[in-house]
Each structure stands twice: as C-alpha cells, then as structure tokens.
Amino acid sequence: xxxxAAPMADGFGRRFHYLRLSVTEVCNFSCTxxxxxxxxxxxxxxxxxxxxxxxxxxGFSGLGLSKVRLTGGEPTVxxxxxxxxxxxxxxxxVAKVAMTTNGWNLARHAVDWRASGLSHINVSIDSIxxxxxxRITGHDKLNQVLTGLDLAxxxxxxxxxxxxxxLRETAEAGFDxxxxxxxxxxxxxxxxxxxxxxxxxEYFARHHVKAQGLRxxxxxxxxxxxxxxxxAGPALEYRHPDHAGAIGLIAPYSxxxxxxxxxxxxxxxxxxxxxxxxxxxxxxxxxLQDDDDRDLLxxxxxxxxxxxxxxxxxxxxxxxxxxxxxQLGG
Ligand code: SAM
Ligand code: SF4
Numbered sequence: 001x002x003x004x005a006a007p008m009a010d011g012f013g014r015r016f017h018y019l020r021l022s023v024t025e026v027c028n029f030s031c032t033x034x035x036x037x038x039x040x041x042x043x044x045x046x047x048x049x050x051x052x053x054x055x056x057x058x059g060f061s062g063l064g065l066s067k068v069r070l071t072g073g074e075p076t077v078x079x080x081x082x083x084x085x086x087x088x089x090x091x092x093x094v095a096k097v098a099m100t101t102n103g104w105n106l107a108r109h110a111v112d113w114r115a116s117g118l119s120h121i122n123v124s125i126d127s128i129x130x131x132x133x134x135r136i137t138g139h140d141k142l143n144q145v146l147t148g149l150d151l152a153x154x155x156x157x158x159x160x161x162x163x164x165x166x167l168r169e170t171a172e173a174g175f176d177x178x179x180x181x182x183x184x185x186x187x188x189x190x191x192x193x194x195x196x197x198x199x200x201x202e203y204f205a206r207h208h209v210k211a212q213g214l215r216x217x218x219x220x221x222x223x224x225x226x227x228x229x230x231x232a233g234p235a236l237e238y239r240h241p242d243h244a245g246a247i248g249l250i251a252p253y254s255x256x257x258x259x260x261x262x263x264x265x266x267x268x269x270x271x272x273x274x275x276x277x278x279x280x281x282x283x284x285x286x287x288l289q290d291d292d293d294r295d296l297l298x299x300x301x302x303x304x305x306x307x308x309x310x311x312x313x314x315x316x317x318x319x320x321x322x323x324x325x326x327q328l329g330g
Contacts, residue, residue, distance in 0.1 A: 008063045008264070008305060015262065016305070017066045018233070021056070022268040022329035023047060023084055024073040029102045030138035031126070033165060033200055033207065034324050038138070039073070047268040050083045052288040056266060057091040059287075059297040067096040069120075071329030073268065076101050076109065082116045089117025096120055100163065100329070104141060106148025110155050119158045123149050125189075126164050128181055129173070136167070153187060162189040166214065166249075167207045175217050175247070182245025190235050190248035195276075199323045211251035223247060233262050252277075267328055272304055276328065277320040 008016040024047050030038040048056065057068060068088045075081060076099070089097045098120035099113075106123065125145060127133045133142040152160045164170070164178075178189055193211050196204040223238035226246060237248035265273040270288060271281030282304045287297040322328055 008060075008065070008301070015064070016264045017064055018069070018263040019057070019060055019065055019067070020069045020071055020263055020265045020329050021053070021088075022072050022266065022327075023053070023070055023075045023081075024078055024268050025327055026077050027072060027074040027102070027326050028077055028104060028139075029074065031102075031165075032136050032138075033167070033194055033203055035326050036203070039326065047078075048270050048285070048288070050080055050087055052270065052285065053084055054087045054091075055288045055291065055294070055297070056270070056284065057088050057094065059284075059294055059301060060264075061091040061093045062294075062298055063301060064093070065091070066093055067098065068094055069098040069100060069122075069329075071100045073326050073329070074102055074104070075099055076105055081109075082112060085113055085116040085118050096158070098122065100124065102137065103145035103148045104139070107144065107151050108148075110148060110152045110157075114155050114157060120161075121152050121157055121159075122161045122163050123152070124163045124165075125149070126167065127170050127173075128177055132170065132173070149187070150185075153185065160187055162187055164189055164191050166191040166193050166209060166211065168209050169207070171209045171213055175214065175221075178247065179221070179240075179243065182247065183243050186244045188237055188246040188248050190237070190250055192250045193253055195252055195325070197322045197324050210253065211249045214247075214249055218247060265328060272301065273328060274304065275320070276322065276325075279321045 025039070026045070027035055027039045030036060057065070070084060070088065078084065085097060088094060096119050097117050099118060100122040101124070103123040103125070123145065125133070126136045128142070130140070130142040134140040149160065149162070182189055191211065191214055194204060194208045218238045223240045226237045226239045234252070235248050235250045237246045239246050265276065266284065267273060267281060270283065270285030272284050273281040282300065284297060284300060287293040287300060
C-alpha cells in the first residue's frame with residue numbers, strides 16, 4: 001500500500017522513527033516532581049492490552065518505525081510486561097526495544113527481559129546519595145536499583161543509560177560524585193531539566209535550575225561534547241578521556257530543543273500525542289480492535305502528523321495539559 005511506504009514526517013522536515021509508548025499510568029514510586037502523593041486510582045484501569053499494542057506497533061512499523069520505548073507510569077508493574085516486550089520486538093522493522101524504568105525490579109528481571117527482546121534500558125536515578133534518593137522517590141531502594149543497573153550492564157544490553165532529573169538540591173550538591181560514578185561504568189548519565197506540568201507549578205518554581213550550570217561544570221572539568229549521530233534526539237552527551245561513561249543533558253528549555261525532535265508518543269489509553277507539552281491527543285484505540293483496521297490506523301497516524309507544531313511554547317509559560325509525566329511517560 002502506498003501509504004505504508006511513506007516515512008512518518010511532518011511539515012518541518014522532521015522524521016519520526018521513534019515511538020514512546022506508555023503501557024500504564026500506575027507507578028509504585030512517589031517522586032517529588034512527578035507523583036508526590038503516589039499514584040491514585042481515579043478511574044478504570046483500561047490500559048492498552050497486549051493485542052492492542054501489537055496492532056498499534058504494526059501500524060507504526062509500516063511507516064518506518066525502528067525504535068519503541070516502553071514507559072509509563074512504571075512499565076514494569078505490568079504483569080504481562082514480558083509479553084509486551086515480545087510483541088513489540090516481533091514487529092517488522094523494530095530494531096530497538098527500549099524501556100524507561102525506576103529500576104525497582106531490574107535485578108530480578110533483566111535476564112528474562114533481555115531474552116524477550118528488550119535491547120535498551122534507561123534507569124531513573126536522581127541521586128547516588130541513598131538518603132537523597134529515598135527523599136526524592138519515597139523509597140529507600142538505591143542499592144536495589146544500582147544492583148539492577150550493574151546486572152543490566154553485565155547482561156550485554158545494547159545500551160544502558162541513567163536518567164537523573166536536574167533539581168536545585170542535586171545540582172547544588174555538585175557533579176563530582178556522578179563523575180566518579182561513570183569513571184569505570186560504561187554508562188551515560190543524562191540530566192533532564194525539570195519540566196513544568198500542571199501539577200507541579202509550585203515545585204517547579206522552587207526546584208528548577210537551568211542546564212547551563214551543568215554545561216559550565218562539564219567545560220571546566222575537561223568534558224567535551226561527543227559527536228552526534230545524524231538521527232540523535234535532543235540529548236547532548238559529553239565524554240572525558242579518564243571516564244568509561246558519559247554525562248549528558250536534556251534541556252527542553254534551551255532554544256532549538258524541538259528542532260531534532262524524532263519521536264511520537266502514545267498514551268497508555270491509546271491516544272497519539274504529538275508533543276509532550278501539547279494538549280489532548282488523537283484517539284487511536286477504536287482502530288486497535290481489529291487487524292482489518294490497519295489501513296485506517298495508518299491513515300489516521302499520517303494525517304495527524306500535520307498537526308505537530310514546530311516547537312513547544314514553554315518560553316511563553318505554556319506547558320500543555322499534562323498533569324504529570326507518569327500520565328504519558330516523559
Ligand atoms: N517510571 C519510570 C521512570 O521513572 O523511569 C518511567 C516513567 S517516568 C515519567 C520517565 C522519566 O521522566 C523519568 O526519568 C523521570 O525522572 C522523568 N520525569 C518525570 N517527571 C519529570 C519532570 N517533571 N521533569 C523532568 N523529568 C521528569
Ligand atoms: Fe513513578 Fe517514574 Fe513518576 Fe517516579 S518519575 S513517580 S518512578 S512515573
């Protein structure tokens with residue numbers, strides 16, 4: 001079919017080969033910037049089933065999809081997470097199956113997830129000080145998470161990375177500890193600038209710091225920007241000759257952040273979301289009930305891309321209708 005051959009692209013020359021798929025809104029952590037009071041059930045838990053996920057990914061894969069990131073909420077709280085990985089990994093053209101996790105059960109499952117087809121893991125670790133980690137996530141589990149991280153590194157995944165939200169308190173504590181952390185570990189630690197959502201206004205005002213402080217520290221300490229792949233997303237990575245790992249930053253409030261956008265998002269309830277900081281979404285779920293609806297699904301995805309804007313409006317104080325990132329997966 002002609003549409004199947006067309007790559008996913010928008011009116012600004014950006015191509016979208018990468019889908020971030022939320023598989024649940026549920027989370028077992030209560031990170032201060034995301035779900036400070038923990039996840040609360042507010043309605044029926046009607047998240048996409050494995051079958052619906054299979055149809056969704058098949059639709060995208062006909063349009064040039066090569067990478068899927070499973071996220072949430074905490075994706076690994078789903079009992080059928082292995083089946084989800086297997087289904088996504090089996091889609092034609094999908095070469096990378098990634099996930100973002102808080103790492104609570106990584107030590108227990110890294111081996112079977114890898115066997116199921118998971119290739120890339122991002123583990124969220126905001127601090128390597130156990131007490132600070134406990135305070136931020138609500139769980140005294142730093143050691144457990146680090147055990148999982150090191151096991152995953154030993155397990156031969158294509159890439160294991162760490163996400164750390166850049167908060168005033170962790171930035172003020174400095175980055176020397178993190179440099180030691182990556183001296184012998186071949187892991188990229190990427191600091192994400194805190195993002196404003198409709199739930200965290202006040203928190204954002206108190207805890208947001210610009211990525212420039214980290215950039216200055218990297219410059220002053222001999223870290224240099226690594227060459228960027230042609231299809232790289234918005235993260236910038238820095239390397240140092242004495243360190244096995246890398247330090248990176250994701251700075252959505254910096255100018256030009258959206259120019260290299262290469263991703264689309266689908267919520268755990270099947271809505272296509274064109275921008276993290278946008279509003280609403282295009283419902284795809286009605287077309288995920290029957291294999292025969294695949295062409296209609298492809299058409300809806302392609303026609304929706306026309307609605308993707310050139311960039312977010314964070315500089316104007318508009319961050320969209322997202323209550324917290326657990327709703328969509330970051
Ligand atoms: N529960 C998983 C985890 O924490 O890795 C996956 C979902 S979580 C929403 C995805 C990523 O978004 C995590 O790295 C988390 O730290 C980050 N995140 C959540 N809220 C954020 C915010 N307001 N600003 C920046 N990053 C945020
Ligand atoms: Fe849960 Fe991830 Fe949000 Fe933390 S950042 S509360 S682990 S969804």
